Amino acid sequence: MKRVVVGLSGGVDSSVTAYLLKEQGYDVIGLFMKNWHDDSVTISDECPWLEDSNDAMIVAEKLGIPFQTVDLSEQYKERIVDYMFDEYEKGRTPNPDVLCNREIKFDVFMDIALSLGADFVATGHYCRKDEEIIDGKPVYKLLAGKDGNKDQSYFLCQLSQEQLSKALFPIGELTKPEVREIAKRADLITAEKKDSQGLCFIGKVRLPDFLQQKLQPKEGVIVQVPNSFEPYNKPLPRFENKEAELTYKSKKYEYAVADGKVVGKHQGAHYFTKGQRKGLAVGGTKEPLFVIETDVEENVIFTGEGKNHKGLYRNVLFVSNEELHWVREDLALATDETMEVEARIRYRQALEKAKLYKVENGLFVEFENPQSAIQEGQFVAWYKNEELLGSGVIS
Structure with missing residues (x-):
């Protein structure tokens, strides 16, 4: 019997994850992550984690699996919250959920799981994992979830081969209604529980309220x-080569109050x-x-x-080498190589046709159609045939 630690969040997805693994004969342990109790910054009036950890405990009892709470608030503050404040202060828009998976769930949390003798860590993400032997070595693939409405592969776009090798996503083949149905049949308390919104593991947060506590208001x-702003309407210059064209098109517009x-x-x-x-x-x-x-x-x-304002749209973005990540390291592009892909710049966005161009200092992503509100600090992720190949922070 392989041992699996499930991140039980007190929601229906992770409850069903634990239930399915138990049914499949795994030795399952439930762990609830407590990620916030810093009184210097209140995140919201509600205290969802108490209710959530209670629900997680009731589910574990019902399934007859060991359960404990781990306090990761220190690491969470350091790696997620401080980073968020820092990014917003620079005028960038971070994605805490992507970071949370890379830095907390599949790093700090995974280390705890492995110290408990776990072979795998399982989460309630709507995505799938596959494995193929390439050149005599196992290569792990991150695939989109079967439920197109709920596909959460984007949130895992920063995982490494090592992290994927130890990850399980038991509900990736199911749709949300099927997951709720299983929870109902298993008589789990979370069957009808609403999906949590807001920050990864913290619950409902009004971002301005949150930011105001560290970043002082300043009028x-x-x-x-107007759309008549001159740079929007000037003809494109002639470019010496493709890289010069991509560099030009990836630059954002510069504005002054007088514009x-x-x-x-x-x-x-x-x-x-x-x-x-x-x-x-x-x-x-x-x-x-x-x-x-x-x-x-x-x-x-x-x-x-x-x-449809012209200032919202661009079709090229750039990712620097430091911020470039390949889930499929074996497919990483070398300088001057290109790849046709589908890409998205935010969760829930439909995949759009794009082409990757690897240059010396990073990677350009050129979309077939202009994209609205390309935002520095967000992640761009690229796919081929449902498989997420890599990602990077938009610079």
């Missing part, structure tokens, strides 16, 4: 930039991200305003009217 202006008109005030540019519509509180336009750029140095937010 600045909101500028509306538009001041239409309102805000409490801090670092609370806003590109593509954001809510929270601007500016009226008087036919279509809503969207954030097209933030300048945290000068504390200015630049906006454009309507979701």
Whole structure:
């Protein structure tokens, strides 16, 4: 009997994960991760982790598996929360869920699991794992979940071969309704429990409230930039080579207050991200305003009217070598190599056709169609035939 440690979060997905593994004859241990109890920063009025850990304990009892809570709040603060504050302060938009899987679930948590004699760590992610022997060595593949609505492979885009070798995703072949049905049949308390929203393992968080506790409010202006802004409309220069063209197209537009008109005030540019519509509180336009750029140095937010505003779209982005990660190391591109892929720049986004170009200092991703609100700090992930091959932080 192989031993598996399941990250029991108190939700239906991880409950069914534990149930299925037990049915398959594994020796299952349930662990609940407590990731937050820093009183200097309140994350939300609710205290979901108490209720969640209680639900996780009841599920473990029902399944007859050992259960314990591990406190990872110190590592979580260091590796996730401090990083988030730091990124927002620089005017970038981090993705805590991707980091949480790389740094917490499949690193700190995995080490604890292995110290308990586990062969595997299992989570309730909607994704699948496959294995193929290539050149006499096992190669692990991360595949999209069967439920297209719930596919969570994007959140695992930073996992390594070693992490994947010890990971199990038992619900990846199922749809959400099937998972709930299994939970009902097994009489698990979490069968009807709503999906948690918000930060990985912390629960519901209003990001501005959270950020305000570390990043002081600071009044600045909101500028509306018209579609007639000159750089949007100037013809493309002639390029010496493809790399020069990609470099040009991956650069974001530079704005100054004089490029538009001041239409309102805000409490801090670092609370806003590109593509954001809510929270601007500016009226008087036919279509809503969207954030097209933030300048945290000068504390200015630049906006454009309507979701088709030219300032929102680009079709090339760049990932530096330091931020480049291949799940499939055997397929990593060498300088001057290219690859046709499908890619996404955020969770729940439909996959879009793209081409990768490896250059000396990093990798360009050129999309067939322009993408809205490409945001520095977010992850781009690329796929081929349902398999996630690699990812990187947009620079």
